[in-house]
Amino acid sequence: MEADLIIIGGGLAGLTTANRALELGLRPIVLEKGKEVDYPCNSRYSGGLFHVAFKDVTKPVEDIEAAVKAAGDFSQSYPGGDSIQSIMSEDAAKALCWLREGRAKFIKGGQPEFMRWMLAPPRPRGAGLDWKGRGPDVLLRRLTEALQEAQAAPRLGWRAVHPLIEDNHLVGIIAQGPNGQEKLRARAIVIADGGFQANMELMQRYISPKPEALLQRGGGTGMGDGLTIAETAGAALIGLDSFYGHLLGRDAIENPKLWPYPVVDTIARSAILVDQAGLRFTDEGLGGVSMANAVAKLADPMASVVIFDEETWTGVAADNRYPPCMNPVYENAGGKVFAAPSLNELAFKVSVDPDGLSRTVDGWNDAVDTASFSNLSPPRSVETFQPEPIRKPPFRAIPVIAGITYTMGGIAIDRDARALDQVGNPIRGLYAVGSASGGIEGGPSSAYIGGLAKAVITGLRAAESIAKER
Numbered sequence: 001m002e003a004d005l006i007i008i009g010g011g012l013a014g015l016t017t018a019n020r021a022l023e024l025g026l027r028p029i030v031l032e033k034g035k036e037v038d039y040p041c042n043s044r045y046s047g048g049l050f051h052v053a054f055k056d057v058t059k060p061v062e063d064i065e066a067a068v069k070a071a072g073d074f075s076q077s078y079p080g081g082d083s084i085q086s087i088m089s090e091d092a093a094k095a096l097c098w099l100r101e102g103r104a105k106f107i108k109g110g111q112p113e114f115m116r117w118m119l120a121p122p123r124p125r126g127a128g129l130d131w132k133g134r135g136p137d138v139l140l141r142r143l144t145e146a147l148q149e150a151q152a153a154p155r156l157g158w159r160a161v162h163p164l165i166e167d168n169h170l171v172g173i174i175a176q177g178p179n180g181q182e183k184l185r186a187r188a189i190v191i192a193d194g195g196f197q198a199n200m201e202l203m204q205r206y207i208s209p210k211p212e213a214l215l216q217r218g219g220g221t222g223m224g225d226g227l228t229i230a231e232t233a234g235a236a237l238i239g240l241d242s243f244y245g246h247l248l249g250r251d252a253i254e255n256p257k258l259w260p261y262p263v264v265d266t267i268a269r270s271a272i273l274v275d276q277a278g279l280r281f282t283d284e285g286l287g288g289v290s291m292a293n294a295v296a297k298l299a300d301p302m303a304s305v306v307i308f309d310e311e312t313w314t315g316v317a318a319d320n321r322y323p324p325c326m327n328p329v330y331e332n333a334g335g336k337v338f339a340a341p342s343l344n345e346l347a348f349k350v351s352v353d354p355d356g357l358s359r360t361v362d363g364w365n366d367a368v369d370t371a372s373f374s375n376l377s378p379p380r381s382v383e384t385f386q387p388e389p390i391r392k393p394p395f396r397a398i399p400v401i402a403g404i405t406y407t408m409g410g411i412a413i414d415r416d417a418r419a420l421d422q423v424g425n426p427i428r429g430l431y432a433v434g435s436a437s438g439g440i441e442g443g444p445s446s447a448y449i450g451g452l453a454k455a456v457i458t459g460l461r462a463a464e465s466i467a468k469e470r
């Protein structure tokens with residue numbers, strides 16, 4: 001055996017697994033398909049907010065658990081998935097402690113609770129992608145250095161392609177390395193490849209009828225190799241139809257300064273999101289991740305527009321608690337915000353049916369006045385985000401697209417991050433961690449619990465489980 005475990009992917013989930021495995025006396029090999037030392041991945045590009053279900057991870061477990069359940073309690077809906085989501089609340093504080101043991105520094109990123117633990121140094125609160133030397137990049141470098149010191153540096157430019165199965169047992173992995181395909185053997189394989197958001201075939205099968213109309217809001221490295229490897233080895237796949245992402249201004253397609261920040265969610269969750277007929281099609285009150293999923297599911301994901309008024313533009317859109325705020329950052333970075341003195345004129349400018357839009361806005365304003373949001377079609381929830389009227393000119397519009405960061409479903413796992421088969425039994429030697437795993441996030445309400453925390457918590461659990469089974 002070349003190693004105790006082979007880890008597919010050198011993002012936060014993979015590097016956490018490898019570092020913890022080393023601490024426990026195991027020999028890990030990390031295969032990373034990126035060739036450069038600062039290879040792209042979502043972990044490196046991340047905003048660095050370490051939270052679980054938007055809670056401060058040092059809060060009592062019961063509080064965090066309640067927030068996880070409120071986000072979307074669905075993990076009991078598949079065999080072996082019982083209480084898998086609870087590992088997020090149970091291990092939240094432990095994961096933070098592990099990171100703080102010389103691996104990462106944190107600062108308070110802002111007043112809202114989910115900003116309590118932000119990887120330092122933080123990224124500037126501006127538009128566009130800025131990762132070099134920021135907290136998440138520094139963390140990945142530290143984790144890599146620790147592996148290098150133990151002669152276990154990630155193998156860059158290695159892409160895992162197939163499981164190695166002998167006598168019906170998974171015994172290793174077939175990987176494409178610099179000198180061609182090789183068979184690598186280990187008693188455990190840990191899939192940490194970050195999801196399938198960059199695989200257009202899988203995206204069309206599970207996420208959107210037109211995946212090319214979504215914008216990659218991240219490293220764009222998740223090709224679903226791990227999903228295919230696990231499925232070939234008999235694993236069950238769960239919740240593949242939802243993703244973590246945000247609404248982005250459509251100009252982001254041409255203008256790289258408009259992604260990953262700012263996000264249009266901050267306006268849309270107070271306003272209305274309409275299609276070309278001027279009709280609402282989703283509950284904006286569920287927030288940006290849910291809206292991005294709804295846009296992706298449309299026959300034409302490029303045809304939706306956020307409509308709001310001057311009050312919202314100078315109010316919530318300029319609220320600096322969730323930086324960078326859309327007003328003025330979006331326009332300063334080159335994004336177009338359409339404005340007109342009447343709704344009719346605005347509708348023409350953004351190719352939306354004016355009669356449909358007028359009826360939608362009338363109904364919306366009535367609902368705001370009478371607080372009767374359940375009568376709207378679709379109903380608008382008000383528990384999290386306050387709906388604002390659309391009355392004060394100039395009226396404004398931003399055409400949007402769905403930005404996809406990572407797929408939230410994936411390989412079904414148990415509480416030890418062991419991959420499960422179709423009837424819920426663990427598959428010997430197969431694990432999935434981070435965004436490759438399913439059952440923790442997603443589900444009917446596109447529940448987002450926290451990608452960084454999921455990477456560390458599942459990574460620690462996988463390494464500890466492999467050590468136990470020695």
Ligand SMILES: Cc1cc2nc3c(=O)[nH]c(=O)nc-3n(C[C@H](O)[C@H](O)[C@H](O)COP(=O)(O)OP(=O)(O)OC[C@H]3O[C@@H](n4cnc5c(N)ncnc54)[C@H](O)[C@@H]3O)c2cc1C
Pocket residue numbers: 008009010011012013014031032033034039040041042043044045046047048049050051158159160161192193194195217218219221222223224225226260405406433434435436450451452453455
């Ligand atoms: C802009 C942005 C902001 C974010 N902000 C936050 C935040 O503030 N808080 C938060 O909790 N989450 C945030 N996230 C999400 C978070 O970054 C991810 O959920 C998390 O980092 C995923 O880690 P991972 O290791 O599972 O995947 P990744 O970091 O994507 O790593 C997967 C790795 O696997 C490699 N790989 C893929 N296929 C193969 C293969 N076949 N063989 C070998 N290697 C392979 C890839 O190259 C990649 O390096 C953000 C993400 C982005 C992009």
